[in-house]
Amino acid sequence: MNVQFRDRPEPASPVSLKTAIADCDIHPARATATELYPFLAKRWHEHLEAYGKQAYHGMMEGPPYPKAQPNASRRDAWPPEGGPQGSSLSFMQKQLLDPYNVALGVLNPLASGQGLRNQDLAGAICSAINDWQIEKWTSKDKRLKASIVVPNEDGPASAVEIRKRAGDPNFVQVLLLSRNVEPLGQRRYWPIYEAAHEIGLPVGVHAFGFGGNPLTPSGWPSFYIEEMVGHSQCQQTALASLVLEGVFERYPKLKMVMIEAGFGWAPSLSWRLDKTFERLHSEVPHLKRKPSEYIRDHIWWTTQPMEDPERRDHLFQTIEWIGWDKLLFATDYPHWDFDEPSRVLPAGVSDTNREAFYLGNAKKLYGIS
Numbered sequence: 001m002n003v004q005f006r007d008r009p010e011p012a013s014p015v016s017l018k019t020a021i022a023d024c025d026i027h028p029a030r031a032t033a034t035e036l037y038p039f040l041a042k043r044w045h046e047h048l049e050a051y052g053k054q055a056y057h058g059m060m061e062g063p064p065y066p067k068a069q070p071n072a073s074r075r076d077a078w079p080p081e082g083g084p085q086g087s088s089l090s091f092m093q094k095q096l097l098d099p100y101n102v103a104l105g106v107l108n109p110l111a112s113g114q115g116l117r118n119q120d121l122a123g124a125i126c127s128a129i130n131d132w133q134i135e136k137w138t139s140k141d142k143r144l145k146a147s148i149v150v151p152n153e154d155g156p157a158s159a160v161e162i163r164k165r166a167g168d169p170n171f172v173q174v175l176l177l178s179r180n181v182e183p184l185g186q187r188r189y190w191p192i193y194e195a196a197h198e199i200g201l202p203v204g205v206h207a208f209g210f211g212g213n214p215l216t217p218s219g220w221p222s223f224y225i226e227e228m229v230g231h232s233q234c235q236q237t238a239l240a241s242l243v244l245e246g247v248f249e250r251y252p253k254l255k256m257v258m259i260e261a262g263f264g265w266a267p268s269l270s271w272r273l274d275k276t277f278e279r280l281h282s283e284v285p286h287l288k289r290k291p292s293e294y295i296r297d298h299i300w301w302t303t304q305p306m307e308d309p310e311r312r313d314h315l316f317q318t319i320e321w322i323g324w325d326k327l328l329f330a331t332d333y334p335h336w337d338f339d340e341p342s343r344v345l346p347a348g349v350s351d352t353n354r355e356a357f358y359l360g361n362a363k364k365l366y367g368i369s
Contacts, residue, residue: 021341022104022362023096024302025206025259025330026144028137029071029111031083039128039135044121054117056153056181057210077334085334089140096333097143100341103359104368105144107133108175108206108259112149115177115210122151127161130171138170145366147175147204153211155191162195172366173202173257178231179209184238185245193251202255202300202365205238207231228305235261236269239295243273246286248294255365257300260332264307267321270295296323300365302330303357304339312346324353328362 030036037045071085077095079088086092097105113125126149133146148165150158165171174196182188184205196203208231214220216230217237235258248254273291281287287294301322309315319327331339345357362368 018101019341019358020101020103021329021358022106023100023102023331023333024104024106024257024328024362025304026092026096026105026107026333027086027335028092028107028109028133029084029086030132031087035136036125036128036132039131040124044124047121053121055115055210056117056212057115058212071334072336073334074336074338089137092333093141096331097141100331102143104362104366106172106204106362106366107137107144107146108204109133109147109149110177110206110208114149114152116151119151119154119157123154123157123161126151127164130161130165134170145172145368146170147173148201149175150192152176152189152192153181155188159191159195162192162199162201166199171201172368173204176203176205177209178205178207178234178238178261179213179215180211181213182211183241183245185241185243185247187245190247190250193247193254197251197254200253200367202257204257204259205235206259207235207261209234231261232265236265239269239299240273240291243291243294244284244287246284248298249286249288254298255300256298257302257328257365259302259330260304262305262307263301263303263322263327264309264315264318266295266299266301267318296326300326300328300361302328303344304330304332305337306339306344312348315346316348324356325361325364327357328365329358 073085077085077091079085079091081088081091096102109129112129113122116122116125129149130146138144138146148162148171150161152158162174174192176184176189176192178184180189193203215227216233221227221230239258242248242256270292273295277284277287277291307315307318329339329341329344331341341358345354349357
């Protein structure tokens with residue numbers, strides 16, 4: 001066994017208040033339960049009040065573990081005018097966008113219609129969420145861009161919603177969650193990739209989801225910390241499925257973003273896939289290249305939560321494998337594990353890579369001039 005010592009804490013990479021950044025994972029919330037009603041047909045008001053939401057998953061309001069704060073959010077993120085964390089644009093501007101000089105903020109609403117059994121209701125709520133993002137957020141602050149929320153278990157309906165938003169500058173990606181009824185490479189989800197590929201938007205896969213399955217492949221865990229670590233396991237399953245089912249072979253220009261599940265596991269997953277692929281290629285003859293080549297060409301990664309090894313060279317080696325051009329900075333605002341921009345990167349990063357990490361990669365991926 002090799003033991004390595006570090007003489008002093010690794011210094012952080014310098015980021016001044018003047019450095020413009022992109023925050024690629026911001027979670028807006030609704031101030032009230034009925035805030036979506038102006039964007040929903042009256043039929044769905046009555047349905048929700050009479051029947052509520054019937055979900056695949058038994059616990060729709062988040063992972064089934066007690067948290068220190070509601071909505072898994074920072075204690076200081078309650079808006080002064082009331083409402084849950086993340087529900088006030090003016091407070092978000094004062095607490096996040098202005099002080100950290102956020103030039104581009106990508107919205108990823110999590111409490112949406114994804115994961116509902118009634119697919120018509122799921123589609124209606126997702127579409128309403130998209131209208132609500134424009135009305136309340138992106139039209140009021142041009143730094144903010146929205147993700148297209150889709151009723152992911154209904155591939156054809158999702159494709160309709162994606163094409164409906166084609167060319168709308170308010171939207172920069174399609175949003176899926178990592179836990180679904182089936183692994184994300186399955187054919188039921190192909191219409192989503194086909195539509196995103198057609199209109200040229202990347203597909204973001206955020207941690208969490210409500211597909212009705214246990215949070216781990218072995219069943220339900222005991223602790224919240226297992227839930228947090230389990231995000232990377234779930235993303236690995238989703239990514240292996242996407243590669244091996246041939247999604248990237250079928251849609252060669254498709255770009256995907258793995259959100260809030262780390263990236264330190266990407267090299268080892270790729271090595272394992274490549275090794276197995278050498279012996280079992282005959283089972284998946286539709287793949288023309290090694291799995292690692294699809295992953296490196298098609299996948300971008302947000303940084304929150306970024307792995308924090310004791311030695312910075314270990315982090316840099318991982319990033320070199322992934323590519324400095326594939327990382328997107330994210331804070332996860334307003335959630336409790338918020339990443340402070342000035343403390344994320346250790347020292348020793350070149351000016352070119354630092355600028356790409358904090359802003360350039362995101363602007364290029366999302367087509368922001």
